[in-house]
Amino acid sequence: MNADDIPGSVDTRVLNYLNRDYSLRSWLSTRDHKRIALLYLATITFFFAIAAVAAALMRIELLTPQGDLVVSDIYNRLFTLHGVLMVWFFLIPSIPAVLGNFVLPLMLGARDVAFPRLNLASWYIFVAGALLALYAIVAGGVDTGWTFYTPYSSTYSNGNVMAMAGGVFIAGFSSIATGLNFIVTIHQLRAPGLTWFRLPLFVWSLYATSLILVLATPVLAITLLLIMLERFLGVGVFDPKLGGDPLLFQHLFWFYSHPAVYIMILPGMGVVSELIACFARKRIFGYRVVAIASLAIAILGFLVWGHHMFVSSQSVYAGVVFSLLSFLVSVPSAIKVFNWTATLHRGSIRFDAPFLYALGFLALFTIGGLTGLFLATLAVDVHLHDTYFVIAHFHYIMVGGMVMAYMGGLHYWWPKITGRIYHDWAARVAAVTIFCGFNLTFFPQFILGYLGMPRRFHIYPPEFQALNVISTIGAGILGIGYLLPLIYLGWSLFRGAKAGANPWGATGLEWTTPSPPPEHNFDVTPVVTTEAYNYPEGTE
Amino acid sequence: MPSTPSPFRPVLLVFAGLMAALMLSAAASYGLSGTSGTVVSLFFATVKLALIFAFFMKLREQAGLVRLFAMAGFFWLAIAGVLIAADYATRG
Amino acid sequence: MKAEGTRVESPYVDAAQRALAQQLGMWAFIATEVLLFGGLFIAYAVYRVHYPDAFADGSRRLDFWIGTINTAVLLASSLAMAIADIAVRRDRRRLLSGCLAMTWLLGALFLVLKGYEYHQKFVEHLIPGPHFAPAGGPAAPEQLFFVLYFAMTGLHAVHMVIGLGVIAWLFVLSRRGRLGPASPGRVELAGLYWHFVDCVWVFLYPLLYLIR
Incomplete structure (x- = not known):
C-alpha cells in the first residue's frame, strides 16, 4: 500500500484519513466517519445544484406577470423538484450527515461513530433514494408540491408520485440510521471526563436533532407508504370516496414535517454556538440553558404541527391549542438568540468568514423566527396562509438559518477537513454577497405575501412585478454568492496554505488532532478536564 | 439462586401466561361486544405486551x-x- | 470482520460497552418501529371511531380461527427464540440450533396461514380496489377496514420475512459453531426484533379479528 514495502525509499508523508489510500474502492467501502462525511458532502452538493437550478428557472419565470418561460404544469414540477430535493436531499442531511459525521466523533474524543458500518449503509440508502427521486424527475417530474397533499397526490396527479414518494421513503431510512448512530455515539463514546455539561453545544444540538430524526421519520415513512398503496390499489385510507379523511394525511405528514423543520435548524444552531464561542473568544453565555433549549425545541417541536392546518377543516379548538403551543416553542429559540448576542458582548471578536456567516444567521434567523410568530397566530394566518409571506418566512429559517450555518460550519471546519486554508477575503466577500443576495431575494416576498400574492403560481397580477423583479435580481446575486465558495474552496485544495492543527485558536477536542486528522483520530484517547469553551479571556 | 430450577422455567411460565391471556381474550370476544369488548381485548393485548417486553425482551433486568x-x-x-x-x- | 488496512480498531473500549451500545441501538430502532406501525394504528383508531359498524362487519369477514391460531403460533415462536437466547449464553449448542429452527418454522407457518387467508380474501372479492364486492352488499367505509387490514398485516408480514432471513442466517452460524457464550449479542438482538414483531401482532389480533 505505501512506500514501506519498497526497501530504500523513505515515505515522508504523514498519513491521514485522506492520503492513506486513494483508490475509489477505499472510498466506497470506507467505514471512516470522516470519509463518509465527504461522500455525503459530494452527494448533497450535487442535489443542491439541481434544486438551485429549478429555483433559478422559477425566479426567471416570475420576472414577468405572464407565463412566458414555462406553462403552469412545468412550473408545478419545478417547485416540487426544488422542494423535495432541497428538503430531503440537501437540508436534512446537510449539517448532520456532513459536518456532524465529520466532527462528532472528533468532538467526543472517539475513534468513530458507534456503528461505522451502519453509517456507510446510511449513505448507500441515501443514494438509492436519491436515484429513485432523480428517476422520478427525469421521467417527467411530480407536480404535487413537496407536501404530497391528498387526494391530489393519491388520485389525480399524473406525475411520478410513486417514484418520488418512494425515493423520499428510502432516504428516510438513511436519516433514521444517522440519527440512531448519533444518539448511541453520544451516549456511549464520550471520552473519559467528557460529561454531558462539558460537551460542545454542537453535540447537544446533534443529539436533539437525532431524537427527531429517529422519532419523526418513521411516521413520514408510513404516510408515504399509504400514499403509494393508495395509488397502487386505486383506493386508500385517505380517499374521501370511501369515507376517508384527507386531513388525516396532513396530520401524519406534519407530525413528521414540522419537527423536520427543527431537523433543519437545530444543527445550524449548534454550529452557530461553536462559531460564536470561537470568534468572540468566550464561553457561550448561559451554556446550560442553551444546551437544554435544544432538547426543549426538539420535544416542543412535536406539539405544534397543527399550525400548518389552520385553514383546513381542522377543529378550531385544536387550532387554538396548536397556536398556543407554537408560541411556546419560540421561547427556547429566543433564549438561544439572546444568549448568543450576550456572548458577543465584550468578546474579543474576529471577523473571519465563518463568523460573518454566524452573524448573518443571527439576523436572518431572528427575522424568520419572528415572522413565524405572525403565522402561528390564528387570525393572521388566515390572511397570510399560502402566500409568499410563508415562502419568505421559511426561507429565512431554512436558507437564512440553516444554509448560512452550514456555510459557516463548512468554512470553520474546512481547514480541519482538508488541511488547507482558503483565501480569507474571497470567503468574506462571498459571505456578504450571500447575505445581501438572500435579503434582496426574500424580503420583497414578505411584502408580496402580505399584499396577497399566492404561492405556487407562475403568473401574477401586474402590480406585483416590481417586487418580483427585485426578488429575481436578488436570486441572481445569491447564486453568484453560492458559486464563489466552489471556486476558492476548490482552489484551496491545490494551492491553499497548509493549515495547522488549530488555525482558529479554538478550544474543543477536534482541534487537538492534526489537520487533516489521521484515520484513527486520536493517538491516545483524550481525557477531558474542562468544559468545551474554555477560552482564557472570555471566562469570568 | 436455588439449587435445581431449570433456567428455562421463567420463560415457560411467561409463555403459559401469554397463552392464558390469548384464550381469555378469544373467549371474551364471544360474550362481549362494542366498547366493553374492545377494552377487554386491548387489556389482554397490553398484558401480553408487558409480559413479552419484561421477560422475553428482558427489559426487567x-x-x-x-x-x-x-x-x-x-x-x-x-x-x-x-x-x-x-x-x-x-x-x- | 475482515481485516482491512492497518488498523481495524473498534470504537469501543471493551465488550461490555459494545454490548450496551448495541442494546441501545436496537431499542432506539424499536422505538422507530413503534412509530412506523403507530401511524397505521392512528389511522385505524380514527376510522374505527367514525365507522364502528363497518369495522365490526369487516372484522366478521375475517377468519377468527386463523387469527387466533396464528397468534398462538407467533407466541410459541417467540418462546423458542427466548429459549435460544438462554441456550446461547449457557453454550447449549444443539438446543440453540433446535430453537432457532423451531422459531423459523413457526414463523414460516404463520406466513403460510396468512397467505392462505389473503387467498381467501381474494376469492371473496375483499381486496380493496375496483373489484371489491363483499357478499351482502358493500358499505363504502368497509373498504377502509380492508385497506387497513392489508396495510397492517402486510407491513407486519414484511417484518416477518426480514426476521426469518435473520434467523436463517443465525441458524447457519449456529450449525457452524460460530455462536457461543462469548458473543451472545447477535441472538439477543435478533430476539429483540423478533419479539417486537410478535408484539405488533399481539395488537393486530384484537383490533382486526375481535371486533364484535
Missing part, C-alpha cells in the same frame, strides 16, 4: 437508560395520538 429508550416510542406515539384525537373530538 436492563439499565434505566435502555428502559427509557424502550418507552420513548410509545410516548411519542401518544403525543401524535392525543393531538390528533383532540382535533377529531372537537370538530364542529
Whole structure:
C-alpha cells in the first residue's frame, strides 16, 4: 500500500484519513466517519445544484406577470423538484450527515461513530433514494408540491408520485440510521471526563436533532407508504370516496414535517454556538440553558404541527391549542438568540468568514423566527396562509438559518477537513454577497405575501412585478454568492496554505488532532478536564 | 439462586401466561361486544405486551437508560395520538 | 470482520460497552418501529371511531380461527427464540440450533396461514380496489377496514420475512459453531426484533379479528 514495502525509499508523508489510500474502492467501502462525511458532502452538493437550478428557472419565470418561460404544469414540477430535493436531499442531511459525521466523533474524543458500518449503509440508502427521486424527475417530474397533499397526490396527479414518494421513503431510512448512530455515539463514546455539561453545544444540538430524526421519520415513512398503496390499489385510507379523511394525511405528514423543520435548524444552531464561542473568544453565555433549549425545541417541536392546518377543516379548538403551543416553542429559540448576542458582548471578536456567516444567521434567523410568530397566530394566518409571506418566512429559517450555518460550519471546519486554508477575503466577500443576495431575494416576498400574492403560481397580477423583479435580481446575486465558495474552496485544495492543527485558536477536542486528522483520530484517547469553551479571556 | 430450577422455567411460565391471556381474550370476544369488548381485548393485548417486553425482551433486568429508550416510542406515539384525537373530538 | 488496512480498531473500549451500545441501538430502532406501525394504528383508531359498524362487519369477514391460531403460533415462536437466547449464553449448542429452527418454522407457518387467508380474501372479492364486492352488499367505509387490514398485516408480514432471513442466517452460524457464550449479542438482538414483531401482532389480533 505505501512506500514501506519498497526497501530504500523513505515515505515522508504523514498519513491521514485522506492520503492513506486513494483508490475509489477505499472510498466506497470506507467505514471512516470522516470519509463518509465527504461522500455525503459530494452527494448533497450535487442535489443542491439541481434544486438551485429549478429555483433559478422559477425566479426567471416570475420576472414577468405572464407565463412566458414555462406553462403552469412545468412550473408545478419545478417547485416540487426544488422542494423535495432541497428538503430531503440537501437540508436534512446537510449539517448532520456532513459536518456532524465529520466532527462528532472528533468532538467526543472517539475513534468513530458507534456503528461505522451502519453509517456507510446510511449513505448507500441515501443514494438509492436519491436515484429513485432523480428517476422520478427525469421521467417527467411530480407536480404535487413537496407536501404530497391528498387526494391530489393519491388520485389525480399524473406525475411520478410513486417514484418520488418512494425515493423520499428510502432516504428516510438513511436519516433514521444517522440519527440512531448519533444518539448511541453520544451516549456511549464520550471520552473519559467528557460529561454531558462539558460537551460542545454542537453535540447537544446533534443529539436533539437525532431524537427527531429517529422519532419523526418513521411516521413520514408510513404516510408515504399509504400514499403509494393508495395509488397502487386505486383506493386508500385517505380517499374521501370511501369515507376517508384527507386531513388525516396532513396530520401524519406534519407530525413528521414540522419537527423536520427543527431537523433543519437545530444543527445550524449548534454550529452557530461553536462559531460564536470561537470568534468572540468566550464561553457561550448561559451554556446550560442553551444546551437544554435544544432538547426543549426538539420535544416542543412535536406539539405544534397543527399550525400548518389552520385553514383546513381542522377543529378550531385544536387550532387554538396548536397556536398556543407554537408560541411556546419560540421561547427556547429566543433564549438561544439572546444568549448568543450576550456572548458577543465584550468578546474579543474576529471577523473571519465563518463568523460573518454566524452573524448573518443571527439576523436572518431572528427575522424568520419572528415572522413565524405572525403565522402561528390564528387570525393572521388566515390572511397570510399560502402566500409568499410563508415562502419568505421559511426561507429565512431554512436558507437564512440553516444554509448560512452550514456555510459557516463548512468554512470553520474546512481547514480541519482538508488541511488547507482558503483565501480569507474571497470567503468574506462571498459571505456578504450571500447575505445581501438572500435579503434582496426574500424580503420583497414578505411584502408580496402580505399584499396577497399566492404561492405556487407562475403568473401574477401586474402590480406585483416590481417586487418580483427585485426578488429575481436578488436570486441572481445569491447564486453568484453560492458559486464563489466552489471556486476558492476548490482552489484551496491545490494551492491553499497548509493549515495547522488549530488555525482558529479554538478550544474543543477536534482541534487537538492534526489537520487533516489521521484515520484513527486520536493517538491516545483524550481525557477531558474542562468544559468545551474554555477560552482564557472570555471566562469570568 | 436455588439449587435445581431449570433456567428455562421463567420463560415457560411467561409463555403459559401469554397463552392464558390469548384464550381469555378469544373467549371474551364471544360474550362481549362494542366498547366493553374492545377494552377487554386491548387489556389482554397490553398484558401480553408487558409480559413479552419484561421477560422475553428482558427489559426487567436492563439499565434505566435502555428502559427509557424502550418507552420513548410509545410516548411519542401518544403525543401524535392525543393531538390528533383532540382535533377529531372537537370538530364542529 | 475482515481485516482491512492497518488498523481495524473498534470504537469501543471493551465488550461490555459494545454490548450496551448495541442494546441501545436496537431499542432506539424499536422505538422507530413503534412509530412506523403507530401511524397505521392512528389511522385505524380514527376510522374505527367514525365507522364502528363497518369495522365490526369487516372484522366478521375475517377468519377468527386463523387469527387466533396464528397468534398462538407467533407466541410459541417467540418462546423458542427466548429459549435460544438462554441456550446461547449457557453454550447449549444443539438446543440453540433446535430453537432457532423451531422459531423459523413457526414463523414460516404463520406466513403460510396468512397467505392462505389473503387467498381467501381474494376469492371473496375483499381486496380493496375496483373489484371489491363483499357478499351482502358493500358499505363504502368497509373498504377502509380492508385497506387497513392489508396495510397492517402486510407491513407486519414484511417484518416477518426480514426476521426469518435473520434467523436463517443465525441458524447457519449456529450449525457452524460460530455462536457461543462469548458473543451472545447477535441472538439477543435478533430476539429483540423478533419479539417486537410478535408484539405488533399481539395488537393486530384484537383490533382486526375481535371486533364484535
